[in-house]
Amino acid sequence: MNKTKKNPILLLLNWAGGSKYYLMLSALLSFFSGLCTMVPYYGLYRLMDDVFSGMYTRESIINYCMVIGVAVIARFVLFGISGIASHKGAYGALFKVRCMITEHMAKVPLGALNERSTGEIKTVMNEEIEKLELFLAHHFPELIYYLTGPVAVFIYLLTVNVPLALISLAPLIFAVAVMALIFRNTDYMMVRANRSISALNSVMIEYITGMKLIKAYNMGSHSFQKYSRAVEEENSVWNEISRKMAPLYAAFVVIIECGMLLMVPLGGLLFLKGSLTASAFLLFAFVGSLYLTELRPLQELGSNFAQVLTAITKAEEFLSLPIFEGGYSFPGSHDIELKDVRFSYDGKTDVLEKCSFRIKRGEKLALVGASGAGKSTVVELISRFYDVLEGEVLIGGTDVRVINYEELLQNIAMVFQKTFLTRDSVFENIRMGSGAAIEQVREAARQAQLDSFIMSLPQGYDTKVGNFGARFSGGEKQRIAIARAILKNAPILILDEATSAADPENQLEMDRAIENLCKGKTVIIIAHRLGVVKMCDQVAVVENRTLSCMGTHQEVLEGNDYYRRAWADYEAARGITYSMEGGDGSERQ
Numbered sequence: 001m002n003k004t005k006k007n008p009i010l011l012l013l014n015w016a017g018g019s020k021y022y023l024m025l026s027a028l029l030s031f032f033s034g035l036c037t038m039v040p041y042y043g044l045y046r047l048m049d050d051v052f053s054g055m056y057t058r059e060s061i062i063n064y065c066m067v068i069g070v071a072v073i074a075r076f077v078l079f080g081i082s083g084i085a086s087h088k089g090a091y092g093a094l095f096k097v098r099c100m101i102t103e104h105m106a107k108v109p110l111g112a113l114n115e116r117s118t119g120e121i122k123t124v125m126n127e128e129i130e131k132l133e134l135f136l137a138h139h140f141p142e143l144i145y146y147l148t149g150p151v152a153v154f155i156y157l158l159t160v161n162v163p164l165a166l167i168s169l170a171p172l173i174f175a176v177a178v179m180a181l182i183f184r185n186t187d188y189m190m191v192r193a194n195r196s197i198s199a200l201n202s203v204m205i206e207y208i209t210g211m212k213l214i215k216a217y218n219m220g221s222h223s224f225q226k227y228s229r230a231v232e233e234e235n236s237v238w239n240e241i242s243r244k245m246a247p248l249y250a251a252f253v254v255i256i257e258c259g260m261l262l263m264v265p266l267g268g269l270l271f272l273k274g275s276l277t278a279s280a281f282l283l284f285a286f287v288g289s290l291y292l293t294e295l296r297p298l299q300e301l302g303s304n305f306a307q308v309l310t311a312i313t314k315a316e317e318f319l320s321l322p323i324f325e326g327g328y329s330f331p332g333s334h335d336i337e338l339k340d341v342r343f344s345y346d347g348k349t350d351v352l353e354k355c356s357f358r359i360k361r362g363e364k365l366a367l368v369g370a371s372g373a374g375k376s377t378v379v380e381l382i383s384r385f386y387d388v389l390e391g392e393v394l395i396g397g398t399d400v401r402v403i404n405y406e407e408l409l410q411n412i413a414m415v416f417q418k419t420f421l422t423r424d425s426v427f428e429n430i431r432m433g434s435g436a437a438i439e440q441v442r443e444a445a446r447q448a449q450l451d452s453f454i455m456s457l458p459q460g461y462d463t464k465v466g467n468f469g470a471r472f473s474g475g476e477k478q479r480i481a482i483a484r485a486i487l488k489n490a491p492i493l494i495l496d497e498a499t500s501a502a503d504p505e506n507q508l509e510m511d512r513a514i515e516n517l518c519k520g521k522t523v524i525i526i527a528h529r530l531g532v533v534k535m536c537d538q539v540a541v542v543e544n545r546t547l548s549c550m551g552t553h554q555e556v557l558e559g560n561d562y563y564r565r566a567w568a569d570y571e572a573a574r575g576i577t578y579s580m581e582g583g584d585g586s587e588r589q
């Protein structure tokens, strides 16, 4: 794809939307504040001129002093207001960019996200975007301020003595050359630095989320090694950056500060020759030698600017990831059909080939098959987490790729094997931003056989879910997920191992919850516990990268070896008699 490269700053202002007007106001105020830098020099020069030529009066001295005083105050006041405007603009822009990225990510195919580590995504959404705040709120107005002041002073010096003013620029030529060297190295250094920060973030996330496992297998020192390696790598990158950049930075500072070495002897020479007044000599000796030092912060801003450009590029990369859109409304009919579907996660190994099946609206299908056969993949294609490589996935006869993506997601409810609970109240965890009232949430919880349990909690529906939902059992979490799906009331329902956390005590409750959930819906259930097929109209076996057999339980039992074996195992497990020495055998249901 040949995309024209967009100007990062214009892109950022475009993202900022309405907030860009605050940023523009801030730029304008910084500009005027920068102009004020020149006024005290002008005032002092005129004052000295009058004093040396004996033309001064009491009034003229007071006037010059007032002009200098007002300019100094105006400079700070304008810069202060510019800072307020830039912060307001920056936070508005940051909010917009964050919202844009999160909304965009929700529409990005899972495949594109899977290619990136959690750490990388977190780095973009947090650290990189935070750099935009630093730039917009601080560096942007400072850049204008620090550039305007010296430029204005230089123009004024030109009006006093052109050759000396031009010579006063000499250090800048060398400083710019050094700055160019700094920039040349920065790009590649920043790529390395960002990579090491992403890696560190990934290891940290892995360490925190895998804490249970780390404890269970006493992996503390092992995973710490991984962590310390990531810290060491980051440390070594920044050490290298310091080693390579420090001499250049030092050279920049020295060069920019050495104007006096030129201005004092040259100015003195011209003064002695009589071609420069005493006041002009002093003006060049002090102002002409020092005004470039105002540019010093630019070197720091310059390297930060490079980081900001990287941050904008990274955010743009995310925002350019193709998203699922589709324009058609969700169809009224909810038949589901897969036609000759081929799919691969990595583009090399096919997970599904020539996979076809059809279920009618209101039917319930159980997908069975060995672990890794591709059952979850089938349902992920129906809910368009991924797109097929060949063939079609149709709902109500319409290809899911042309159905409006948001509508598609609204019309499919999913209950996964693992329930993710957000750090919020039970109430919010069930309604999931739907705006449902407490009575609706309670009704859903009642149908999910959960209401009385929630009401027994100290704060009922306001009870906060602890870290990673730690205070709820697996079965309770799954029933929260079922309550969510009941509340969503979508016509298509996908249950991926939804009863996997059920134990004999809550199996009955779970069955009732599932029964309530499935009423009147088109349902696909991934079933490892074959008991669940009794509530389904059809059974389909996923094996050999395709759907090999489909029909009623009896038909598949007669026609498919895998299912016959699996069913026999299931029956045998149900009939197992546990006998212990000295005890009675008892049959397990």
Ligand SMILES: Nc1ncnc2c1ncn2[C@@H]1O[C@H](COP(=O)(O)OP(=O)(O)OP(=O)(O)O)[C@@H](O)[C@H]1O
Pocket (backbone or CB within 6 Å): 114, 345, 346, 351, 369, 370, 371, 372, 373, 374, 375, 376, 377, 378
């Ligand atoms: N995100 C992914 N990236 C790459 N390969 C994947 C991904 N998800 C699944 N696979 C692979 O695709 C194949 C089918 O996986 P899938 O999860 O669909 O099987 P499954 O039948 O649902 O298995 P299980 O019953 O164990 O959950 C497996 O070989 C799996 O390793």
